[in-house]
Amino acid sequence: MSRKGSWRAFRPRSAPTSLWGPPLERGLLQRGFPGVPPCAVGAEEWGGSPLLTVDEALDRVLAAAEPLAVEEVPFREALGRALCRDIVAGEDLPPFDRSAMDGYAVRVADGTAGAVLEVVGEVPAGRPGNVPVGSGQAVRIMTGAPIPPGADAVQMVELTEALDGGRRVRLVRPVAEGENIRRRGEDLRQGTVVLCAGSPIRSTETALLASLGIVHVPVRRAPRVALLSTGDEIVEPERSPLSHQIRNSNAYAIETILRDLGLPSEYLGIAADSREALAGSIRRGLRSDMLCLTGGVSVGGYDLVAEALRGEGVEIIFHRVAVKPGKPLLVGRRERTLVFGLPGNPLSSVCDFALFAVPALRKMLGWADPRHQEVAGILEGEVRQKPGREWYCLARAVWRDGAYRVEPVPSMGSADIVAACKANCFAVVPAETALLPAGSSVRLLLWGKGF
Numbered sequence: 001m002s003r004k005g006s007w008r009a010f011r012p013r014s015a016p017t018s019l020w021g022p023p024l025e026r027g028l029l030q031r032g033f034p035g036v037p038p039c040a041v042g043a044e045e046w047g048g049s050p051l052l053t054v055d056e057a058l059d060r061v062l063a064a065a066e067p068l069a070v071e072e073v074p075f076r077e078a079l080g081r082a083l084c085r086d087i088v089a090g091e092d093l094p095p096f097d098r099s100a101m102d103g104y105a106v107r108v109a110d111g112t113a114g115a116v117l118e119v120v121g122e123v124p125a126g127r128p129g130n131v132p133v134g135s136g137q138a139v140r141i142m143t144g145a146p147i148p149p150g151a152d153a154v155q156m157v158e159l160t161e162a163l164d165g166g167r168r169v170r171l172v173r174p175v176a177e178g179e180n181i182r183r184r185g186e187d188l189r190q191g192t193v194v195l196c197a198g199s200p201i202r203s204t205e206t207a208l209l210a211s212l213g214i215v216h217v218p219v220r221r222a223p224r225v226a227l228l229s230t231g232d233e234i235v236e237p238e239r240s241p242l243s244h245q246i247r248n249s250n251a252y253a254i255e256t257i258l259r260d261l262g263l264p265s266e267y268l269g270i271a272a273d274s275r276e277a278l279a280g281s282i283r284r285g286l287r288s289d290m291l292c293l294t295g296g297v298s299v300g301g302y303d304l305v306a307e308a309l310r311g312e313g314v315e316i317i318f319h320r321v322a323v324k325p326g327k328p329l330l331v332g333r334r335e336r337t338l339v340f341g342l343p344g345n346p347l348s349s350v351c352d353f354a355l356f357a358v359p360a361l362r363k364m365l366g367w368a369d370p371r372h373q374e375v376a377g378i379l380e381g382e383v384r385q386k387p388g389r390e391w392y393c394l395a396r397a398v399w400r401d402g403a404y405r406v407e408p409v410p411s412m413g414s415a416d417i418v419a420a421c422k423a424n425c426f427a428v429v430p431a432e433t434a435l436l437p438a439g440s441s442v443r444l445l446l447w448g449k450g451f
Helices: 054-064 203-211 250-260 275-285 305-311 346-364
Strands: 006-008 070-074 103-106 116-123 137-141 153-156 160-163 168-171 193-195 216-220 225-230 265-271 290-294 315-319 330-334 337-342 375-379 382-384 390-400 403-408 425-429 441-446
Touching: 054 315, 054 330, 054 346, 103 116, 103 168, 193 203, 225 250, 225 275, 250 265, 250 290, 250 346, 265 275, 275 290, 275 305, 290 346, 305 315, 305 330, 305 337, 337 346, 346 390, 375 425, 390 441, 403 425, 403 441
Parallel strands: 006 382, 116 137, 225 265, 225 290, 290 337, 375 403
Antiparallel strands: 070 216, 103 137, 103 153, 116 168, 160 168, 315 330, 330 337, 375 441, 390 403, 390 425, 425 441
């Protein structure tokens, strides 16, 4: 299937009807959602109806997702949330003039090369800098300690020579005014907006909030996500499957992504392939902010999810996207609950959840920019595909020689979770592109939080 330096997309010789067959409802993609424009003609069609592109589908998802209610939480519990208002500094940072180095606080007037100064004291970090520096004097000082009165520079210890057991010090080279001093307010002035509403809180923002003494922050409530697996062919991991069954993996992959994002989830188990079983589980899931179902969204005789969702009052926003893997994706909404019908194949399920559900969760959390951030890479081998759908190709990226070097990972298709374990990113191949030669620039979605 593959050869060194080249990777071709794999597709079965005879595609199953449940994946490649006619649409569940002709013209379904033309049914919009309030505030969302009708879809443009995509590069691929299904039963005569144009498929949404990835960007069009994501626009619809984000238009349907609504930020949740505001709550105040301790800053240590706000990781991954987004601020609901601007944060204004109530003090300067640093809060006082402080030393940037271990060394000697001196007066510039005495700081000539070869000068020998009397050491009159020491200021460690965490102690007040109340040892004055007079003419011909120096004070030994540690990194982060306040600058003592009279000093206007710090000579780093590596450029000094201790004399008489440390009672005197010789300066190896001259020192300039303000050298190795971090001035009060150098990083941040009181009254400055330091974090804007909509900014996600990461470890760096957490450190800044702690530095400013802001111990509670206004954020959006964490969305509650319900997970429902479907299909008579799957059993839980602790069970031994029969000859015609497989173990459930999709729910646990998505649960792990949610846990990585710091979001709660409720697993509703496996619903059998019957309208009654699906309806009961869907009703439970619709109590959450987001319901994610895996399997049953294609067009086979036992793919009942779309019909069951409509029966519970879910309006279908769209069904199927010009993406590979993950074409059968279904997205709907009932009241404020957003619903994702994810394909049953593991790669398709995880890819669709990462591409569409994660940005929706970020929108619910109040992120100003909920879309994934892409980086550029350089292909180490060529990539070929049949044009028509945007391909999120499994790949492995390594930072080397100032760029991400990208090697596509051979895969047997959208059910090949083994291949995914060898990858650390998606290389994005545009829908209209049949060939990306080796050496081409390629868009990358690096796996991390949300993948």
